[in-house]
Amino acid sequence: MGKLISKLALEDKDINVVAACDVKNIGEDLANIVGTSDPNKIKITATKDLKEIIKDTNPNVAVDFTVAAATEKNCMICVENGIRCVIGTTALSQEFLDKFEIEIKNHHAPAVISPNMATGVNVLFKMASILTSYLSDWDIEVIEAHHHRKVDAPSGTALKLGQILSETVGSEFEEIAKFGRQRGPNKRPVGAKKEIGIHSIRGGDIVGDHTILYAGPGERIELKHQAHSRSCFADGSIVAIKFIAGAEEDKIYATREVLGL
Numbered sequence: 477m478g479k480l481i482s483k484l485a486l487e488d489k490d491i492n493v494v495a496a497c498d499v500k501n502i503g504e505d506l507a508n509i510v511g512t513s514d515p516n517k518i519k520i521t522a523t524k525d526l527k528e529i530i531k532d533t534n535p536n537v538a539v540d541f542t543v544a545a546a547t548e549k550n551c552m553i554c555v556e557n558g559i560r561c562v563i564g565t566t567a568l569s570q571e572f573l574d575k576f577e578i579e580i581k582n583h584h585a586p587a588v589i590s591p592n593m594a595t596g597v598n599v600l601f602k603m604a605s606i607l608t609s610y611l612s613d614w615d616i617e618v619i620e621a622h623h624h625r626k627v628d629a630p631s632g633t634a635l636k637l638g639q640i641l642s643e644t645v646g647s648e649f650e651e652i653a654k655f656g657r658q659r660g661p662n663k664r665p666v667g668a669k670k671e672i673g674i675h676s677i678r679g680g681d682i683v684g685d686h687t688i689l690y691a692g693p694g695e696r697i698e699l700k701h702q703a704h705s706r707s708c709f710a711d712g713s714i715v716a717i718k719f720i721a722g723a724e725e726d727k728i729y730a731t732r733e734v735l736g737l
Contacts, residue, residue: 477541477564480710483510485539488714492516494533497523497550526550530557537717540565543627548572551587555579560723561587562716564709566632577728586723590731591632593712597686598731600701601640604688607699608644614692616641621677621685629676630655633686638674641688645672 478498485491486507496506498520507514521529523546530553538554539562540547547565552572554561556579568589580586592598608616618641620634630638642649654671684703690696703709712731719734 477706477709477713479510480706481539481541481713482506483512484710484714485717486510486512486514490718491714493518494535495529496520497526497529499523523550526553527557530554530559535559537562537721539563539713539717541713544568544572552576552579555583555585555587558583558585560585560720561589562713562720563587563589564591564593564713566591566635567628573728580728581726584726586720586726586729588716588720588729588731588734590712590716590734591636592684592709593716593731594701594703594708595712595715595735596701596708597633597703598712598735598737600686600688600699601636601732602737604637604699605640605644607688607690607697608641611690611692611697612645614690615671616645617673617675617689617691619675619677619685619687619689621679621682623681623683624678626678629678630674631676631684631686633684634674634676637686637688638672641672 482493482496485493493514493516496518499522501509501520502522504520506518506520509520537560538551540551541564544565544567547563547568551561551563555576618634618637620631622631638653639649642652652670652672654673656675657673683706685700687698687700689698716731716734720729723729
């Protein structure tokens with residue numbers, strides 16, 4: 477994701493890339509790593525030097541698609557320096573989100589945080605809330621599939637879907653979410669009534685599939701989004717960068733707000 481977003485940002489006439497941080501490829505030309513040209517000849521610098529990098533380059537927006545532990549540390553540094561953030565990292569702690577939002581208000585530096593930046597996924601969120609309002613008495617299951625290197629399960633997108641579905645049926649997500657169903661030794665089959673099942677599949681190089689299954693008496697509906705490549709996430713991130721650069725309200729925005737959904 478870092479390579480894809482960097483390439484698009486370097487090629488976008490409305491964006492001026494001033495720095496790139498990583499834990500590897502230190503000293504390498506960013507353009508060479510991502511496969512494009514860069515008149516500014518930005519070199520990759522060590523993330524551990526983030527405070528000095530901010531001081532030297534004075535960025536307006538920072539983009540973070542890493543892992544929760546790194547995001548929670550580095551984006552806090554960014555917001556404390558008045559830098560607006562676009563965050564695509566999942567599995568962020570509620571403690572971080574609560575503190576981050578306070579710092580956003582203190583430093584007038586709004587952020588976009590989304591488990592999925594793809595336009596289609598965010599339309600899926602919207603359509604799921606509408607469809608669920610008509611099918612709240614049906615059984616509802618969420619099935620997600622990703623590549624075998626993905627470290628969190630369920631995906632942040634599946635969790636977001638579960639939250640949307642539970643809100644639509646008027647229940648608390650924590651009360652009705654059922655993560656997988658097992659029938660192992662000394663375990664009885666578990667039914668699906670008045671629950672939202674969330675199931676994860678990890679295999680191969682699957683970019684990202686999300687399906688909502690609505691099952692009623694004698695019929696069913698499946699609402700599905702499939703990502704064919706990570707470019708859809710990168711495209712959405714560029715839109716988010718441009719949006720947050722001009723956002724006026726000091727808060728955490730979701731991608732649905734970026735897209736006007």
